[in-house]
Amino acid sequence: GAVVSQHPSRVICKSGTSVKIECRSLDFQATTMFWYRQFPKQSLMLMATSNEGSKATYEQGVEKDKFLINHASLTLSTLTVTSAHPEDSSFYICSARVKGNEQFFGPGTRLTVL
Amino acid sequence: QKEVEQNSGPLSVPEGAIASLNCTYSDRGSQSFFWYRQYSGKSPELIMSIYSNGDKEDGRFTAQLNKASQYVSLLIRDSQPSDSATYLCAVREGFQKLVFGTGTRLLVSP
Numbered sequence: 001g002a003v004v005s006q007h008p009s010r011v012i013c014k015s016g017t018s019v020k021i022e023c024r025s026l027d028f029q030a031t032t033m034f035w036y037r038q039f040p041k042q043s044l045m046l047m048a049t050s051n052e053g054s055k056a057t058y059e060q061g062v063e064k065d066k067f068l069i070n071h072a073s074l075t076l077s078t079l080t081v082t083s084a085h086p087e088d089s090s091f092y093i094c095s096a097r098v099k100g101n102e103q104f105f106g107p108g109t110r111l112t113v114l
Numbered sequence: 115q116k117e118v119e120q121n122s123g124p125l126s127v128p129e130g131a132i133a134s135l136n137c138t139y140s141d142r143g144s145q146s147f148f149w150y151r152q153y154s155g156k157s158p159e160l161i162m163s164i165y166s167n168g169d170k171e172d173g174r175f176t177a178q179l180n181k182a183s184q185y186v187s188l189l190i191r192d193s194q195p196s197d198s199a200t201y202l203c204a205v206r207e208g209f210q211k212l213v214f215g216t217g218t219r220l221l222v223s224p
Contacts, residue, residue: 032210034210034211034212042216043202043214043215043216043217044158044202044214046211046212046213049210049211091157093157093158097210101146101163101165101206102148102160102163103148103160103212104160105150105157105158105159105160106157107156107157108156108157
């Protein structure tokens with residue numbers, strides 16, 4: 001399968017700070033990437049769809065000014081959690097859609113906001 | 115929001131047995147279906163995709179799709195303790211989005 005990387009894998013930050021998470025497709029070009037959030041013992045919830053060269057499409061209930069998404073190239077999308085609060089602590093996972101139907105996930109970033 | 119439902123489990127099977135995981139979906143027009151495996155603390159890993167009615171086999175895994183019944187299943191033959199994980203069913207909504215079920219936790223005992 002296609003390889004997707006994420007950085008950092010784990011981050012701890014203070015409340016009120018911003019955190020940037022990078023998602024890269026390593027061996028293919030991804031015109032579309034997806035950002036998910038997963039709370040403990042819950043399923044994946046899609047936050048937004050990131051399209052290269054255009055604005056992201058956010059799911060209902062996701063604040064676009066709080067979760068900034070930039071998809072500047074065909075291999076990189078970034079998610080910035082602005083003014084993070086403890087309730088933003090979660091497992092953030094990106095995925096990329098390969099030509100066709102399948103989505104492959106990055107390893108995830110565990111965010112802890114103190 | 116389209117719905118994808120799975121029994122949360124846990125489903126317990128002995129090593130060597132067949133594990134059967136089930137999923138139902140609400141959108142009759144859905145065309146693409148996926149099974150992912152997620153180990154605790156890790157991200158999902160694609161196991162299989164299926165688009166046509168019937169069975170699709172890949173090694174020890176068989177995906178079964180019945181669009182008339184809006185039902186998709188995953189069979190794992192010769193289950194191993196390393197298969198113990200949460201299995202997520204996903205259905206494509208529209209052109210790109212995937213809608214995930216809550217997952218079924220599988221426990222394979224030695």
